[in-house]
Structure formats: C-alpha cells, structure tokens
Amino acid sequence: MTDLLDHLRAAVGDTHVLTSPDDVAAYVVDWTGVHAGRALAVVRPGSTEEVAAVVAACHEAEVAIVPQGGNTGLVGGGVPDASGSQVVLSLGRMRTVRSVDAVTGTITVDAGVVLADLHVAAEEAGRLFPMSLGSEGSCTIGGNLATNAGGTAVLRYGMTRELVLGLEVVLPDGRVWDGLRGLRKDNTGYDLTQLFVGSEGTLGVITGAVLRLFPATPRHATAWVAVPSVDAAVALLGVARDRAGVHLSTFEIANRQALDLVLTHLPGASDPIGEPSDWYVLVELAGAATEDGLDGALEATLGDTVDAGHVLDAAIASTPAQRSALWALREGISEAQKVEGATLKHDVTLPIADLARWTSEIEPVLDTILPGVRPVTYGHVGDGNLHYNLSAPVGRDAELLAAAPDLSRAIYDSVAAANGSISAEHGLGRTKAAAGASYKSAVEVDLMRAVKKALDPDGLMNPGVLLP
Numbered sequence: 001m002t003d004l005l006d007h008l009r010a011a012v013g014d015t016h017v018l019t020s021p022d023d024v025a026a027y028v029v030d031w032t033g034v035h036a037g038r039a040l041a042v043v044r045p046g047s048t049e050e051v052a053a054v055v056a057a058c059h060e061a062e063v064a065i066v067p068q069g070g071n072t073g074l075v076g077g078g079v080p081d082a083s084g085s086q087v088v089l090s091l092g093r094m095r096t097v098r099s100v101d102a103v104t105g106t107i108t109v110d111a112g113v114v115l116a117d118l119h120v121a122a123e124e125a126g127r128l129f130p131m132s133l134g135s136e137g138s139c140t141i142g143g144n145l146a147t148n149a150g151g152t153a154v155l156r157y158g159m160t161r162e163l164v165l166g167l168e169v170v171l172p173d174g175r176v177w178d179g180l181r182g183l184r185k186d187n188t189g190y191d192l193t194q195l196f197v198g199s200e201g202t203l204g205v206i207t208g209a210v211l212r213l214f215p216a217t218p219r220h221a222t223a224w225v226a227v228p229s230v231d232a233a234v235a236l237l238g239v240a241r242d243r244a245g246v247h248l249s250t251f252e253i254a255n256r257q258a259l260d261l262v263l264t265h266l267p268g269a270s271d272p273i274g275e276p277s278d279w280y281v282l283v284e285l286a287g288a289a290t291e292d293g294l295d296g297a298l299e300a301t302l303g304d305t306v307d308a309g310h311v312l313d314a315a316i317a318s319t320p321a322q323r324s325a326l327w328a329l330r331e332g333i334s335e336a337q338k339v340e341g342a343t344l345k346h347d348v349t350l351p352i353a354d355l356a357r358w359t360s361e362i363e364p365v366l367d368t369i370l371p372g373v374r375p376v377t378y379g380h381v382g383d384g385n386l387h388y389n390l391s392a393p394v395g396r397d398a399e400l401l402a403a404a405p406d407l408s409r410a411i412y413d414s415v416a417a418a419n420g421s422i423s424a425e426h427g428l429g430r431t432k433a434a435a436g437a438s439y440k441s442a443v444e445v446d447l448m449r450a451v452k453k454a455l456d457p458d459g460l461m462n463p464g465v466l467l468p
C-alpha cells in the first residue's frame with residue numbers, strides 16, 4: 001500500500017492525501033452518525049485530471065474508492081466500510097463554476113460546487129437553479145446528481161435528473177468521459193448521463209455537470225396551514241393546483257410530533273398558529289418580479305378549503321423574515337429529531353391518493369411492535385413522498401434500535417403492497433442496499449448487476465453501496 005500512497009501523493013500533492021485519524025475523522029462518519037467506517041486514505045484532488053490519476057492508481061492497485069461530496073447523505077453511501085481498505089475520494093476542492101449561459105439557460109460546474117453557491121451563481125446571472133434541500137449549505141452538486149436528490153422544489157421542477165443536461169465522469173479505470181453537452185435535444189443513442197444520475201458513486205466519479213437554469217422567481221406567497229388530516233392536506237393540494245397552476249412550487253406536510261420537536265429543540269422557533277392541530281402544510285407560490293396575482297391565488301385557495309373544512313387555520317407570511325420563520329419550521333425537522341435521540345428513517349413514496357389510508361393503517365401496526373413509538377411524519381406530500389421517521393418512546397432509544405428490523409420491515413412491506421417505493425429521494429446507500437434488492441424483481445436486479453458489471457467489472461467503485 002505504500003506504493004499506492006506514493007502514487008496518490010504524486011497525483012494530488014502530499015497535503016491532499018490524508019491518513020492520520022484526526023485528519024480523516026470528518027470523512028469517515030456520516031451525518032446521521034449511524035455509519036462510521038475507516039479509510040486507507042482520504043484523497044482530495046483539485047481537477048478532473050487529478051481525479052483521473054487517483055482513480056487510475058486505485059484501479060492499478062485494486063483498491064476500492066468511495067466518492068464523497070458534502071457528506072450529507074442519509075443512507076451511509078458516502079463513507080467507507082469498517083475494513084480500512086478503501087480510499088475516500090473527496091470532491092471538496094473542485095468548486096469552480098466553469099461557465100454560465102443565461103440565454104440558453106445552462107450552467108456548467110465542477111462536481112464539488114456546494115448547492116448554495118450554485119444558487120448564488122444562477123442568481124447573479126438573473127436565473128434560478130431550483131433544487132432546494134435543507135442540506136444545501138454543505139451538499140455538493142456531484143452528490144445531488146449521484147443520489148438524484150429531491151427536495152422541496154420537485155413538485156414544480158422535478159428531481160435532479162430533470163435538471164441535468166450533460167456530465168463529465170471519470171470511469172472506474174481512470175478514463176474520462178466528456179459528456180458535457182448542454183443540448184435539450186440529443187437522440188444519438190443510450191442516455192449515459194441519466195445512467196450515472198442516481199448511481200450513488202457505484203459506476204464512476206462525476207467531476208462536472210451542465211445543468212438547466214430557469215427564470216428567476218423572486219416573488220413569493222407563503223403560508224403555514226393547520227389541517228385536520230392527511231386527507232384534508234391532499235384536498236388542499238388539489239385546490240392549490242387549480243388556483244395557482246404553475247406557480248405552486250412547494251407543498252410540504254408535517255405532523256404535530258414533528259412541529260413539537262422543532263419547537264423543543266430549535267432556538268427561536270415558535271408556533272405561528274397557537275391552537276394545536278394534528279397536521280400542518282407549508283404551501284408556497286412563486287413567480288416573476290412582475291407577477292402580482294400570487295397573494296390572491298393563495299387567499300382564494302385557503303378560502304375555498306376553509307369553507308370545505310379542509311383548513312382549520314393559517315399563518316400567511318407578510319415579510320421575508322416571516323417567510324424564513326415558516327420555512328425554518330419545516331427545514332428544522334431533521335436536525336430537531338436528531339437532537340431528540342435515535343431516529344429510524346424511512347423515506348417512502350406512495351400514490352398520493354393512498355397516503356391518508358396508509359398513514360392511518362401503519363400506525364397501529366407499529367404500536368404493537370413497539371408500544372408508544374413516535375412517528376415523526378413529514379415531507380414532500382405533493383410528490384407522494386413522506387419521511388416516516390420513528391423516534392423512540394421518550395428515553396427508550398435502545399428499544400427502538402432493538403425493534404428496528406421489525407418496524408422497518410412492517411413499513412416497507414406495506415409500502416410495497418401499495419405499489420410505493422422504499423426510497424423516494426435519499427437512495428439506497430449502505431442502509432438500504434439489501435432491502436432495495438429484496439423489493440425488486442429478479443429481472444430488475446439482474447439488469448442492474450449487468451450495468452454495474454459492464455462499467456465496473458472489478459467492483460472497485462463504492463462496493464456494498466446500492467447493490468448488496
């Protein structure tokens with residue numbers, strides 16, 4: 001291994017090959033704290049050529065690589081296993097915005113550009129890059145592409161795969177595929193770009209991307225709405241779609257348990273409504289600077305639904321500070337639940353029409369497995385995507401962890417029975433690789449293995465992630 005470390009140092013410079021426990025510590029544990037591995041080394045290349053040299057050296061030495069961006073992934077896919085034999089390849093130094101074309105509506109970036117910096121670059125060109133995640137201050141566009149991230153703007157703009165036009169990828173043998181074509185139309189064979197989107201670092205290292213930009217939407221109408229049930233939230237969604245059309249950009253749900261955790265653990269958070277409700281919705285309309293019908297459309301939506309009994313009360317933001325405070329209630333849930341203690345995460349999608357039935361049926365099933373278990377239910381209800389994250393009965397984390405296999409199986413079985421998905425947006429990573437394969441047909445798993453074998457015949461790219 002000394003040979004490999006020498007090659008890596010020659011490729012990126014001594015200071016960018018980290019091996020001491022202190023230096024590698026932040027790269028080997030994931031955000032949840034559940035996955036903690038060991039690394040042979042952490043390598044921080046500064047260019048596509050350096051990534052290619054690192055990957056070629058690892059290929060030659062038959063050493064596995066774990067690509068890593070901002071290390072905000074929630075399924076353990078960006079950290080090494082416990083063997084101490086894997087190299088973590090961090091894209092953190094590759095943060096250049098290569099070019100912006102406001103006329104065509106494209107931006108070309110290094111994979112290590114942080115999502116919040118990408119927003120700023122788009123804004124400076126008078127455009128919008130719409131992807132919006134609670135982790136946007138740390139996650140990278142390479143990680144977003146590798147996980148096909150979702151977030152709160154999917155309802156209007158789609159998942160990451162709908163925002164990308166072309167990629168640059170270092171293949172497992174060190175060759176570079178330059179697919180940085182910013183064309184809306186290109187029917188010249190298999191769509192290789194889309195093959196790498198959502199591949200979680202198992203097929204190659206994404207080093208650059210051409211992304212779509214959209215017209216800026218600086219105007220907003222935002223409300224935090226108390227609703228009596230999931231059914232009522234779905235009814236509100238229907239009315240909001242009719243009233244706001246393309247301007248409806250966010251439609252998020254949270255149960256009372258989720259709000260309670262935010263109010264308990266996040267400094268400065270306050271309940272904008274006061275009278276407790278079982279469920280809440282964050283709804284936002286967004287439009288161009290010249291758009292002046294947003295407030296009216298939001299008020300009409302709420303008016304229609306109050307009359308029908310689907311809305312109990314609402315707080316409408318009238319200043320940017322009030323808007324941020326409402327968003328903080330939604331975006332603070334992950335962090336607040338982490339502070340509360342152990343969390344058993346489930347990131348599921350169901351047909352929207354089944355969400356109310358599913359949430360009411362699964363709760364008693366889980367309560368028989370672990371009496372008093374607390375579902376912290378929230379997420380992108382407009383996409384049919386719930387984060388059905390369980391907290392233990394207060395002070396009983398060990399019991400939650402002991403019951404975890406039974407609880408997760410009950411949830412996944414019922415999701416599969418309803419034709420849903422056990423990973424809506426976070427990917428499979430290490431946490432769900434086995435479960436992912438077990439809910440797919442043998443044909444589908446065979447096809448996935450054939451793709452993996454074709455691109456990474458030696459199995460050196462992120463082994464143990466995505467495919468068991």
Ligand code: FAD
Pocket residue numbers: 031066067068069070071072073074076077078079091111132133134135138139140141142143144145146147148149150151152200201202204205206207334335425426429462465
């Ligand atoms: P990492 O965590 O570093 O890596 C994630 C995966 O991508 C790993 O498998 C890794 O090997 C691979 N990878 C990373 N970079 C590359 C690359 N350049 N080439 C090839 N493979 C690569 N996710 C959502 O979808 N929606 C949300 O709303 C959302 N909200 C979040 C909120 C919080 C508070 C947190 C902590 C996380 C949230 N996430 C969300 C999850 C996470 O932020 C996303 O999965 C994000 O896309 C990961 O980006 P990253 O740069 O941190 O990737």
Ligand code: 2HG
Pocket residue numbers: 074134151331334345379380387389
């Ligand atoms: C969100 O929508 C994220 O807030 C994170 O996808 C969900 O922490 C989670 O489970």
Ligand code: ZN
Pocket residue numbers: 150151379380387425
């Ligand atoms: Zn989410």
